[in-house]
Amino acid sequence: MHLLSDTxxxxxxxxxxxxxxxxxxxxxxxxxxxxxxxxxxxxxxxSKDMRAYLIKGTLIALRKEEASAIYVQRRG
Amino acid sequence: MLFSKMVEMNHQINELYEEKRNYKIALVGNPNVGKSTVFNALTGMKQHTGNWAGKTVSIATGEYIYDNQKYTMIDLPGTYSLMAHSKEEEVTRDYICFEKYDVCVVVCDSTCLERNLNLVLQTLEITSRVVLCLNLMDEANKKKIEVHVAKLKKRLGIEVVSMSARHQVGFEELKKAIKDTAYKKYEKHPTIVVYDEKLEEILYDMKASISIDTMNQRFFLLKLLDPSIQDARFYEYLEDQGGKLEKAIQKGKLSLQEQKLDLHYEELIVNKINEKAKEIAQECIQFHDDHYLEKDMRLDRILTHKVYGVLIMLCLLSFIFWITISASNVPGQWLSDIFHHIELYTDQGLSLLHVSPWLKDFLTSGVLRTTGWVISVMLPPMAIFFPLFTLLEDFGYLPRIAFNLDRYFHKAKTCGKQALTMCMGFGCNAVGVSGCRIIDSPRERLVAILTNNFVPCNGRFPTLIAIISMFFTGMLLSPWDGIFSTLLLTGVIILGILLTFGVSSWLSKTILKGVPSSFTLELPPYRKPQFGKVILRSIFDRTLFVLGRAISAAIPAGAILWIMANVQIAGIPLLQHASTFLDPIAYVFGLDGVILLAFILGFPANEIVIPIMIMAYMSNGYMIEFEHLSELKALLVANGWTWITAICTMLFSLIHFPCATTCMTIKKETGSWKWTCIAFLLPTIIGLIVCFIVANVARVFM
Structure with missing residues (x-):
């Protein structure tokens, strides 16, 4: 598992x-x-402290703190 | 006896009939899906719309007639779900849950329907009288997204209308769908979302233990089971009979705990709703082009670029100011000429009517002249600035500003959405303050409210522009001159922005101590602005609104000023008494008594600061007409103005107490006099300190 902020x-x-x-x-x-x-x-x-993510067709910006609370898996 | 009963019955029937004649329609939807556009088109109202999440901050109501039937429409703030996180979302949830309405129209963005369906499914748990409005169909078509309306209709069991509100497409169908739904009998809607087996069992048990069977019972039971919700209203709604319900809930909660479902209760619910939405979306939506986001992304990569992003932002901002400064001179001159003529004719007309000379002078030189000045100085820059700014807003650029600048807000321990409320402040600080509702955390909302005034509003621009034009232009040759004054104005605004960061950071460390809370920022797709509409709308809605307020402040102010300038005590006008009294204090801050007095008297509206100064400087007690700004400069210089005075006046104009309207809005938003006082004192004290330092340092070097 990885953190979303590390992707x-x-x-x-x-x-x-x-x-x-x-x-x-x-x-x-x-x-x-x-x-x-x-x-x-x-x-x-x-400053790389905020990134915009594409989720279900919408761009949502999250700060690093929030993104590092989301655990994700790379797709093979 | 019988007769009186008949009368009563007749009365009741009438009442019923009356009630039926006015249908109440609640309008909900995710943020930025065009709810307000739908609302405006249906009701003919002018609720302002913009391309970013959180534009509607309070409930607006409007009416329309369809088929001889009156419909009252309620525009609720945008929300992603009915779980309520922020103050504005709570408004929507409470309305949908507890108020009485006939139809609930859920407006959806057809380009990302899957996410929008969550809200539809949640609403369907509360009422079956839902109309699904698939807005932005034109965008979906462009992105080659196909929505099977008939399938969706069948799947959800409600009316579904596809439309494009911006292009006036689909309103007849929507009105018809609303009517059909309003006439529909209240009935229990088939359950669409089926939850976890164990949860369903608990629900079943609870249902068995209560006698009443309302159509939204399921939703309320789910809410009552939610460990994170302690809202008594949900109890009241279901009318607990003899404590049966409470027992059932306690039992339900206990079995939730036993099965360890209470820890992830919300996830349990949301996951199922999401799953269902995904399932329906897969059935009813087809994407024919996988790269439909590419165009937006290309633009975003430039506009939010690490280096160019901020640079482009500054250039855009400067460009808007440059146009505003350079294009407002000529029409300003025209307006001033027109008012000069109006004044002459009024003067002649009043003479013919044999009005006493002092009343004539009071009306023309006092009231009319001040009003004329306010209009000719304010209208041109506003009529240029507002449309340009609205175009940027319509395009969807404002959230990108928040994205680019988030680093600084993060450092100041505040919410990145503050950038959006600051942008609103450029138009009007009162609007900016009420816009702070989009910020979830109370601490960060308060920081944003207290610092909004550091962004110069449209009422202060004319003052800044006039001073820059008088004292700092004409030093360079023609094209450079315009650029120089633009840079100066941009510099003043950047100073205001820096102060916002500084003060926000200071507040976060002292009286509003705290860590930045989390937030999400939606970056909506770019939309081609509708030029004609934007220009018309921003002139009529915003420009005339602000101007109207300025005039309503200018008329009494002009009257009071005239009196103060003409009533004499010991041979000296009152105005002069006041300014002489303030003179020594003001000198310390690089101003003079008249300037300070002008700011104090300009409390109702900042636009009248310069007219007050002029009137006070005129020894004969009223404003003379100025053919050109250079004459005004001559007057100011004759009264002891230097470039230090000019700079200090500009600084104080940027950093001083908010105007009366803004103060009232702050009181309303914070609900406390304490914070209103702080909002008043904070910028005033900082402004005085800044002016003190600048003036005294400059004097040393002079």
Missing amino acids: ILYEEVEVQEVKCQGSIKRRLLDLGIIHGAFIKPMLENT
Whole structure:
């Protein structure tokens, strides 16, 4: 298992687990970041502290902290 | 006896009839799917729309007539689900759960329907009277996404309408679908989402133990089982009879705990809904082009590029300011000429009517002249700036600014969405403050509210532009001159932005201590702005709105000023008394008494600061007409203005207390006088400190 924040750009991965609590977890679930969903990092900002990910046809930007709570698996 | 009963019955029938004649339609949807566009087109209202998530911050209501029937439409803030995370989402959830309405229209983005279906499925658990509105069909077509409407209709068992609200396509069908659904009998909707087996068992047991069988019972039972929700209203809704329900819930919760389902309760629910949405999407949607995102991505790679991204942003911003400065001079001159004529005619007209000279002077030189100044100075820059800015907003660029700048917000321990509220502040700080509702964390929302005023609003631009034009242009040759003043103005704005970061960071370390909370930022697809519509809309909605407010402040201000300038005590006008009193204090900060007085009297609206200054400087008590800014400069210089005064005035204009409207909005948003006072004092104190330092350092070197 890898962290979403450690993936390289344009590498599509599959979400395994969302390891955070409270409202942010609910928010991520709402956006479709759940077990089995495909997610692909598309953009990175200047300081690399935020990246935009493609999830179900929508670009969602997440900070590094949130992305490192999402465990993913590389697709073979 | 019988008669009175009949009367009563008749009354009841009438009441029923009356009730039926006005259908209530709730409008929900994910953020940025065009809800407000649908709402505006149906009701003819002018709720402002923009291409970014979180534009609608409060409930708007409008009406329309279809088939001799009145429909009241309620535009609710966008939400991804009915689980509610932020203040604005709570508004939507509460409305959908607890209010009475006849039809719920769920607006969806056809280009990413799968995600949108989550909300549809959740809504269907509450009411069967749902109309699914597939908006942005034109974009879906462009991206070669095919949605099988008939299949979807059958699968969900509700009316489904495909439309393109921006292009006025599909409204007749939508109105018809709403009508058909409103006339539909209330009935239990077939369960679409089936949850985990064990959870279903618990639900079954709970249902057996309560007597009432309402159509949304399932949804409420699910909510009552949720360990993270403690909302008494859900209990009230189901009307607990003799504590049966409470017992059933406790039992249900206990068996959840036994089966260790309570730890992942929400995931349990969301996963199933998501699965169902995926299943339906796979059945009903076909993607004929896998590279449909490529075009947007190419543009995004440039606009959010590590090096060019910020550079392009600065260039765009400067370009807008440059156009605003250079194009507003000529129309400003025209307007000023027109008002000059109006004043002359009014003066002649009043003379013919034998109005007493002082009243005539009061009306023309006091009220009319101040109003004329406000309009001719404010209208041109606003009429240029607002449409340009709205174009950027319509295009979808604003969230990219937030993305590019997030690093600084992160460092200041605040929410990246603050960039969006700052952008709104450029138009009007009051709007920016209420826009802060898009920020989830209360601490970060408060930081954003308190610092919004550091972004100069449209009321302050004219002041800044006028001072720059008077004191800092004409030093260089023609093309460079314009660029120089643009750079100066951009510099002032960048200073404001830097202050925002600095103060936000300071607040995060002191009175609003805390770590940055998490947030997600949606980057919507770029949309080709509808030029004609944007320009018209921004002029009529925003420009005239702000101008109207400025005028309503200018008229009484002009009157008060005239009185202050003409009523004399000991042979000296009141205005002069006040400014002489303030003079020594103001000198310390590089200003003079008149400037300080102008800012104080300009509290209702910042736009009238310069007119007040002019009036106060005129020894004869009213403004003279200026043919050109150079004459105004001559007046200012004659009253002791130097470039230090000019810089300090600009700085104080950037950094001082928010205007009355903004203060009132802050009070409303924070609900506390304490924070309103802090919002008032914080920029004022910082502004005075900055002016003090600049003035005294400059004086040493002079």
